[in-house]
Amino acid sequence: xxxxxxxxxxxxxxxxxxxxxxxxxxxxxxxxxxxxxxxxxxxxxxxxxxxxxxxxxxxxxxxxxxxxxxxxxxxxxxxxxxxxxxxxxxxxxxxxxxxxxxxxxxxxxxxxxxxxxxxxxxxxxxxxxxxxxxxxxxxxxxxxxxxxxxxxxxxxxxxxxxxxxxxxxxxxxxxxxxxxxxxxxxxxxxxxxxxxxxxxxxxxxxxxxxxxxxxxxxxxxxxxxxxxxxxxxxxxxxxxxxxxxxxxxxxxxxxxxxxxxxxxxxxxxxxxxxxxxxxxxxxxxxxxxxxxxxxxxxxxxxxxxxxxxxxxxxxxxxxxxxxxxxxxxxxxxx
Amino acid sequence: xxxxxxxxxxxxxxxxxxxxxxxxxxxxxxxxxxxxxxxxxxxxxxxxxxxxxxxxxxxxxxxxxxxxxxxxxxxxxxxxxxxxxxxxxxxxxxxxxxxxxxxxxxxxxxxxxxxxxxxxxxxxxxxxxxxxxxxxxxxxxxxxxxxxxxxxxxxxxxxxxxxxxxxxxxxxxxxxxxxxxxxxxxxxxxxxxxxxxxxxxxxxxxxxxxxxxxxxxxxxxxxxxxxxxxxxxxxxxxxxxxxxxxxxxxxxxxxxxxxxxxxxxxxxxxxxxxxxxxxxxxxxxxxxxxxxxxxxxxxxxxxxxxxxxxxxxxxxxxxxxxxxxxxxxxxxxx
Numbered sequence: 001x002x003x004x005x006x007x008x009x010x011x012x013x014x015x016x017x018x019x020x021x022x023x024x025x026x027x028x029x030x031x032x033x034x035x036x037x038x039x040x041x042x043x044x045x046x047x048x049x050x051x052x053x054x055x056x057x058x059x060x061x062x063x064x065x066x067x068x069x070x071x072x073x074x075x076x077x078x079x080x081x082x083x084x085x086x087x088x089x090x091x092x093x094x095x096x097x098x099x100x101x102x103x104x105x106x107x108x109x110x111x112x113x114x115x116x117x118x119x120x121x122x123x124x125x126x127x128x129x130x131x132x133x134x135x136x137x138x139x140x141x142x143x144x145x146x147x148x149x150x151x152x153x154x155x156x157x158x159x160x161x162x163x164x165x166x167x168x169x170x171x172x173x174x175x176x177x178x179x180x181x182x183x184x185x186x187x188x189x190x191x192x193x194x195x196x197x198x199x200x201x202x203x204x205x206x207x208x209x210x211x212x213x214x215x216x217x218x219x220x221x222x223x224x225x226x227x228x229x230x231x232x233x234x235x236x237x238x239x240x241x242x243x244x245x246x247x248x249x250x251x252x253x254x255x256x257x258x259x260x261x262x263x264x265x266x267x268x269x270x271x272x273x274x275x276x277x278x279x280x281x282x283x284x285x286x287x288x289x290x291x292x293x294x295x296x297x298x299x300x301x302x303x304x305x306x307x308x309x310x311x312x313x314x315x316x317x318x319x320x321x322x323x324x325x326x327x328x329x330x331x332x333x334x
Numbered sequence: 335x336x337x338x339x340x341x342x343x344x345x346x347x348x349x350x351x352x353x354x355x356x357x358x359x360x361x362x363x364x365x366x367x368x369x370x371x372x373x374x375x376x377x378x379x380x381x382x383x384x385x386x387x388x389x390x391x392x393x394x395x396x397x398x399x400x401x402x403x404x405x406x407x408x409x410x411x412x413x414x415x416x417x418x419x420x421x422x423x424x425x426x427x428x429x430x431x432x433x434x435x436x437x438x439x440x441x442x443x444x445x446x447x448x449x450x451x452x453x454x455x456x457x458x459x460x461x462x463x464x465x466x467x468x469x470x471x472x473x474x475x476x477x478x479x480x481x482x483x484x485x486x487x488x489x490x491x492x493x494x495x496x497x498x499x500x501x502x503x504x505x506x507x508x509x510x511x512x513x514x515x516x517x518x519x520x521x522x523x524x525x526x527x528x529x530x531x532x533x534x535x536x537x538x539x540x541x542x543x544x545x546x547x548x549x550x551x552x553x554x555x556x557x558x559x560x561x562x563x564x565x566x567x568x569x570x571x572x573x574x575x576x577x578x579x580x581x582x583x584x585x586x587x588x589x590x591x592x593x594x595x596x597x598x599x600x601x602x603x604x605x606x607x608x609x610x611x612x613x614x615x616x617x618x619x620x621x622x623x624x625x626x627x628x629x630x631x632x633x634x635x636x637x638x639x640x641x642x643x644x645x646x647x648x649x650x651x652x653x654x655x656x657x658x659x660x661x662x663x664x665x666x667x668x
Contacts, residue, residue: 033552034381034416034417037378039373044361047474051428057463095470127384129386133466134467136470147361235366
């Protein structure tokens with residue numbers, strides 16, 4: 001089935017199902033010039049947006065349409081999480097090349113709707129249009145947060161502990177497996193690939209952490225630990241010292257690196273798209289925060305270092321030497 | 335100057351200036367995982383988004399970068415206006431091909447910022463990324479409106495007068511002048527081209543009309559009168575009768591059509607991108623609304639017909655015959 005057979009408005013009717021999963025504050029979703037809804041009284045509003053372009057961010061053949069939609073939604077939910085917020089409404093703009101089948105697009109929307117529904121996020125609108133060459137996907141997510149609980153990048157303070165909600169580097173290893181066509185002959189390789197194709201946004205965890213008190217700054221790992229922590233440092237006008245042996249590296253990543261003679265630490269430092277949260281916590285609250293988190297989510301927060309006033313990012317190596325870490329994450333233009 | 339010389343973050347620093355023009359309700363604009371701001375208490379929130387793709391929506395050589403940015407912003411402000419709302423915050427996602435110069439991009443942002451500032455709209459964030467072939471621009475605008483004043487497409491009622499805030503068909507004539515390479519040897523041709531390249535959104539007018547009372551439904555003319563009025567009719571479950579001789583056609587369009595043997599009525603009915611507002615007004619309020627509008631804006635609202643319960647769109651021709659009008663606006667896929 002091709003889009004030209006059902007037309008733009010037939011297509012909009014087709015995607016409408018499953019978009020509205022929470023109606024209480026919604027006056028109008030898909031089907032007018034703009035969506036209309038109520039934000040929550042006394043809450044601040046969060047807005048984030050991400051643009052994905054074929055051949056830059058994804059290859060149609062290297063992922064399923066479902067996973068592509070899922071991941072695009074995950075990236076945006078993760079940005080709301082990185083502010084400590086609750087995602088509420090999503091808007092999807094899509095530019096569709098002529099040769100794109102409706103079955104592919106249905107699956108893409110299934111992926112988005114699946115993750116959106118899991119987090120009680122409505123898809124309230126968007127824009128649907130053609131594209132000459134590449135598939136284009138832009139998602140905007142609106143979230144909400146008590147204004148006193150926002151986790152800004154600029155709020156890290158010297159003395160803060162730096163913690164990660166999950167393992168780092170898995171996604172980059174998964175990407176390498178895909179790009180280098182490494183045969184997936186063991187479950188751990190598939191798990192690394194899944195970490196890249198279907199990352200999980202730490203939405204519940206972020207809301208929990210923001211409301212606990214004592215968490216100062218947060219960012220999600222999209223470009224890589226060194227690069228994303230670098231954003232916190234620059235915004236906050238501070239430095240940090242990481243401890244190499246504390247960086248959380250999964251058993252899967254260790255096995256991958258052992259087999260292909262790679263350095264797990266390099267993957268953890270410069271690999272992006274893990275979408276774990278990096279948070280900084282005031283030293284007097286660190287223990288409480290870690291304990292409460294572990295009790296609630298049955299998984300630890302990984303301490304990886306401390307904020308200091310050096311304005312530099314350094315790492316204590318296993319030998320005890322202190323080395324400068326350069327931000328080596330992704331720059332779209334350099 | 336090329337983007338790769340300044341990098342993604344150098345670029346973001348470059349566009350930051352002039353984005354925040356109203357700070358009172360803003361906690362964070364550009365520079366974090368999401369923007370943070372307060373919406374207005376007791377107000378509903380409006381969100382609209384539009385995706386523009388090179389070679390589908392625009393040709394880089396057929397317009398200036400300034401006008402491209404201006405028009406992309408205008409389309410979104412117009413969507414908020416078409417709900418009766420006040421636009422407040424904008425988010426810009428851009429996908430940039432490697433050969434795109436920074437000078438072009440600076441101009442593009444100048445165009446967006448110019449119109450945004452005119453309407454007191456902040457640019458609070460977005461996403462900046464690469465693109466393999468085409469320039470991609472997605473703008474999301476957040477607006478606000480008292481919930482009782484929203485002008486939905488579905489709210490037209492039989493008996494309502496249908497009115498337009500401006501002339502119809504000028505933009506399509508301008509597009510034809512550009513695409514057919516007609517030499518611009520008279521000011522009226524330039525004015526038609528300007529109507530296409532730099533349309534004006536009816537933002538103040540929409541807010542005024544929505545707050546007056548008696549205006550039921552509204553839509554902006556993006557696809558064409560027959561197509562966009564068709565959306566109101568379908569959503570509201572009603573029909574309409576237009577009067578050919580009442581359709582507002584500019585002197586410029588008449589001169590263009592006389593010179594090139596075209597039918598002005600066809601341009602007015604099926605030409606899109608005029609971004610005038612079509613509104614439907616209850617018969618007992620029509621006179622008051624038109625008078626108040628004319629007094630405030632020193633320009634008339636053009637009455638073009640009536641809503642009825644026929645579920646058909648028909649037009650009384652100059653000869654008095656009643657003809658069916660088929661929606662002939664743009665469909666991105668058909």
